[in-house]
Amino acid sequence: MTRKKAAKQSEVVEGELIPAEPTSRQIKLVTVMDCKREMARVYRDSRQGRIDIQDGTRLVYMLAQVGKLIEVSELEKRIEALEKEQHEST
Numbered sequence: 451m452t453r454k455k456a457a458k459q460s461e462v463v464e465g466e467l468i469p470a471e472p473t474s475r476q477i478k479l480v481t482v483m484d485c486k487r488e489m490a491r492v493y494r495d496s497r498q499g500r501i502d503i504q505d506g507t508r509l510v511y512m513l514a515q516v517g518k519l520i521e522v523s524e525l526e527k528r529i530e531a532l533e534k535e536q537h538e539s540t
Contacts (some may be wrong), residue, residue: 485517 478484489510496506 461488479513479516480520482517485513485520489513 475486477488479488492501492506492509494512495501496503
């Protein structure tokens with residue numbers, strides 16, 4: 451992802467590849483609420499010009515997909531628990 455006024459992921463200088471600096475910030479994406487918070491952060495960064503709008507759009511799309519997977523996973527666990535409970539009571 452490119453950031454305005456910041457170094458790009460990698461940059462070619464006179465034929466030499468300079469690797470990007472890894473970010474030390476670990477993003478917690480365990481719940482749908484975590485995804486929502488991160489989406490809001492990306493939105494604010496995009497609006498303020500810290501992240502390119504196209505990059506922000508892509509990040510929010512990916513976060514939405516992660517959120518859907520978390521939601522489906524939780525629903526799957528609930529259904530399995532209900533089915534197990536129903537099977538045990540019969």
